[in-house]
Amino acid sequence: MEPATNSLYEIRIRxxxxxxxxxxxxLIEYRDLLVMLVRRDFVLKFKQTVLGPAWxxxxxxxxxVVFTIVFNQVARLPTDGLPPTLFYLGGITIWxxxxxxxxSTSNTLLNNESLxxxxxxxxxxxxxxxxxNHLVTFAIQLTTLIVFIIFFKLRGSHFDAHPIAALxxxxxxxxxxxxxxxxxxxxxxxxxxxxxxxxxxxGFLLQIWMYATPVIYPASRFPEHLxxxxxxxxxxxxxxxxxxxxxxxxxxxxxxTVTSVALTSVLFLIGLALFRRxxxxxxxxx
Amino acid sequence: MxxxxxxxxxxxxxxxxxxxxxxxAKEDFESFLRRLKLRAGYKEPPVRKTGDLWALRNLNFxxxxxxxxxxxxxxxxxxxxxxxxxxxxxxxxxGEAILRGRVGSLLEVGTGFHPDLTGRENIFLNATILGMRxxxxxxxxxxxxxxxxxxxxxxxxxxxxxxxxRVRLAFAVAAFLEPEILIVDEVLAVGDESFQRKCxxxxxxxxxxxxxxxxxxxxxxxxQHLCERAIGLRKGQMFAEGKPAHVIGxxxxxxxxxxxxxxxxxxxxxxxxxxxxxxISQGPGTVENLLMAGRPAHFAFExxxxxxxxxxxxxxxxxxxxxxxxxxSRNSELEVLSSELVLTCVMEQLLLAPGRYRLAVGVYVxxxxxxxxxxxxxxxxxxxxxxxxxxxxxxxxxxxxLPHAWEAEHLCPQESIPV
Numbered sequence: 075m076e077p078a079t080n081s082l083y084e085i086r087i088r089x090x091x092x093x094x095x096x097x098x099x100x101l102i103e104y105r106d107l108l109v110m111l112v113r114r115d116f117v118l119k120f121k122q123t124v125l126g127p128a129w130x131x132x133x134x135x136x137x138x139v140v141f142t143i144v145f146n147q148v149a150r151l152p153t154d155g156l157p158p159t160l161f162y163l164g165g166i167t168i169w170x171x172x173x174x175x176x177x178s179t180s181n182t183l184l185n186n187e188s189l190x191x192x193x194x195x196x197x198x199x200x201x202x203x204x205x206x207n208h209l210v211t212f213a214i215q216l217t218t219l220i221v222f223i224i225f226f227k228l229r230g231s232h233f234d235a236h237p238i239a240a241l242x243x244x245x246x247x248x249x250x251x252x253x254x255x256x257x258x259x260x261x262x263x264x265x266x267x268x269x270x271x272x273x274x275x276x277g278f279l280l281q282i283w284m285y286a287t288p289v290i291y292p293a294s295r296f297p298e299h300l301x302x303x304x305x306x307x308x309x310x311x312x313x314x315x316x317x318x319x320x321x322x323x324x325x326x327x328x329x330x331t332v333t334s335v336a337l338t339s340v341l342f343l344i345g346l347a348l349f350r351r352x353x354x355x356x357x358x359x360x
Numbered sequence: 361m362x363x364x365x366x367x368x369x370x371x372x373x374x375x376x377x378x379x380x381x382x383x384x385a386k387e388d389f390e391s392f393l394r395r396l397k398l399r400a401g402y403k404e405p406p407v408r409k410t411g412d413l414w415a416l417r418n419l420n421f422x423x424x425x426x427x428x429x430x431x432x433x434x435x436x437x438x439x440x441x442x443x444x445x446x447x448x449x450x451x452x453x454x455g456e457a458i459l460r461g462r463v464g465s466l467l468e469v470g471t472g473f474h475p476d477l478t479g480r481e482n483i484f485l486n487a488t489i490l491g492m493r494x495x496x497x498x499x500x501x502x503x504x505x506x507x508x509x510x511x512x513x514x515x516x517x518x519x520x521x522x523x524x525x526r527v528r529l530a531f532a533v534a535a536f537l538e539p540e541i542l543i544v545d546e547v548l549a550v551g552d553e554s555f556q557r558k559c560x561x562x563x564x565x566x567x568x569x570x571x572x573x574x575x576x577x578x579x580x581x582x583x584q585h586l587c588e589r590a591i592g593l594r595k596g597q598m599f600a601e602g603k604p605a606h607v608i609g610x611x612x613x614x615x616x617x618x619x620x621x622x623x624x625x626x627x628x629x630x631x632x633x634x635x636x637x638x639x640i641s642q643g644p645g646t647v648e649n650l651l652m653a654g655r656p657a658h659f660a661f662e663x664x665x666x667x668x669x670x671x672x673x674x675x676x677x678x679x680x681x682x683x684x685x686x687x688x689s690r691n692s693e694l695e696v697l698s699s700e701l702v703l704t705c706v707m708e709q710l711l712l713a714p715g716r717y718r719l720a721v722g723v724y725v726x727x728x729x730x731x732x733x734x735x736x737x738x739x740x741x742x743x744x745x746x747x748x749x750x751x752x753x754x755x756x757x758x759x760x761x762l763p764h765a766w767e768a769e770h771l772c773p774q775e776s777i778p779v
Contacts, residue, residue, distance in 0.1 A: 083460060083461065083462070084459070084460050085448075085458070085459045085460075086457075087446070087448060087452065087457040087458070087459065088452065088455070088457075106493060107489060110488045114477065114481070114485055117477065118474065121476050121477075122476055188471070189472055189489070190449070192449070192465075193465055193467070193471050193472075193489055193491075194448040195489065195491070354450070355451050357444070358375055358450055
């Protein structure tokens with residue numbers, strides 16, 4: 075059976091291709107691979123660890139307990155009038171997604187040398203698979219949050235949840251967070267492939283970043299002269315808005331949100347362009 | 361004439377060596393440490409030189425649908441770079457390549473295999489990575505498992521497989537890829553004899569079905585057997601094209617003309633005496649790197665900058681990396697009287713079994729190693745003749761060919777033996 079040479083199918087391999095083109099067609103063509111990679115990572119998580127699936131729930135809960143004790147009880151940081159558990163859990167849920175996605179994607183090119191160097195597929199598939207993975211983790215942790223909210227509501231706590239708004243706007247918030255963490259992760263991976271010790275620097279910076287984000291304290295605590303942080307740090311408005319949707323209290327201004335979205339978009343374009351440019355020849359570096 | 365399925369126009373690829381390693385305080389400190397280690401006689405990995413390396417230079421050729429093309433050339437000829445560009449793993453520096461069919465690349469067996477996943481899971485994963493659709497994989501699943509002969513273990517994690525099973529499984533997946541263009545890079549060098557034959561058989565099957573195959577190999581016999589056309593590359597340029605026999609002939613003839621240029625080989629920037637050339641000979645008419653077992657052999661090293669206490673150690677490794685012999689000039693009563701000389705290792709009989717060997721040389725001054733040439737030359741040893749009859753090697757891997765003769769002593773009176 076002769077395979078027909080599709081006369082319409084032609085690929086020209088040459089230098090200087092456009093940077094900004096995300097090759098959507100390629101991504102769709104390789105969608106099977108995307109699904110397979112996501113599935114593989116989940117299967118491995120279950121197979122390789124004893125705690126595996128339980129860790130998704132344990133980690134945010136344990137962190138919440140620690141935060142409550144340390145920051146609320148000992149350091150006496152306020153929580154905008156909300157029950158501390160909910161305050162911290164809410165912040166952690168969205169921050170975790172951002173943090174882990176950024177961490178994982180920032181090593182993409184470095185960690186997948188063996189794959190990228192031997193076979194062609196759109197390089198973006200791997201970071202996208204990672205992001206999908208983290209989205210599923212987020213979904214699980216969000217469910218936990220909702221369970222806690224219901225629990226607290228039933229016990230009579232006073233706070234405004236906006237379930238409908240939450241339902242509609244969480245996907246947007248999520249998309250923005252994904253775009254932001256992916257953008258930064260893609261950009262960083264272009265550098266970590268050359269300078270491996272950057273990976274440690276990234277871990278360190280992320281720890282500091284958490285302190286600049288209203289995760290362990292509400293944004294209302296920012297003194298006047300430090301309000302600019304909410305403009306410069308795109309994650310700040312994201313976290314506040316998230317808590318606002320689910321717990322009813324946030325002190326982020328519309329301008330801050332808009333700035334955050336604008337910053338995310340710019341960073342995303344930069345990250346995409348940088349990655350597309352590096353992916354074509356980074357194999358020569360390894 | 362149909363449109364070519366592959367067109368390579370003026371394709372060039374340049375690698376920049378050393379440039380991307382930014383000089384930093386860390387690097388300087390490291391080279392300082394390296395110098396200290398040198399003095400203590402440690403062996404060090406080569407230091408990269410800076411500069412440009414043109415792996416491919418203005419390459420031009422076309423491939424028509426259904427052709428099976430072999431690509432041959434020595435190390436560093438540009439074969440792997442060409443395959444990487446055609447597989448879209450890296451980009452050319454200039455020129456272009458046009459592909460008019462889907463490409464399936466086999467540059468390594470088992471890409472993406474994960475030890476904790478079962479054989480079944482890995483088949484799907486590997487197939488998808490290589491570009492197969494899920495439907496196609498499901499359809500061929502049974503055939504793949506059968507080809508790999510792993511039916512009983514298909515649902516155990518791959519980490520429990522023997523290395524042979526892993527290789528068979530990986531190749532089986534790749535064998536059932538259905539691209540229009542198949543690019544294969546030396547992967548047939550894995551696995552045992554019977555499996556290799558199976559793979560070659562499968563490849564010629566695939567070829568008969570009209571797929572285009574680009575086949576890179578050091579195994580000139582396989583190229584001759586499978587390919588209808590061949591391309592010879594040297595230093596990034598094509599030196600011959602046409603029937604495999606013709607290209608192979610040109611390639612071997614060129615080996616004879618070339619002397620190994622040691623500037624490229626000398627990646628280790630040390631101090632002390634330098635080897636500037638190596639001449640390997642078995643008498644007049646030697647094709648330089650093709651030697652006969654059992655015959656005398658000379659390895660002549662030309663040295664510059666030598667000192668009275670200098671010595672050479674010649675190491676011979678077989679292609680499994682086993683050190684077959686280490687021959688040191690320091691054990692002989694040599695007197696080095698000038699700084700430029702030729703040190704020759706003279707063997708009355710080259711006792712190596714047929715196969716490919718890598719030669720490495722260490723240069724010593726006063727028992728401390730100054731330089732190390734990890735891969736100064738590779739030689740191919742063929743069965744020698746004894747009493748003018750060609751000896752056949754029966755294919756079993758051996759290290760040496762010991763000088764011997766067979767004798768018969770009859771234990772009962774001579775009688776006619778029933779045949």
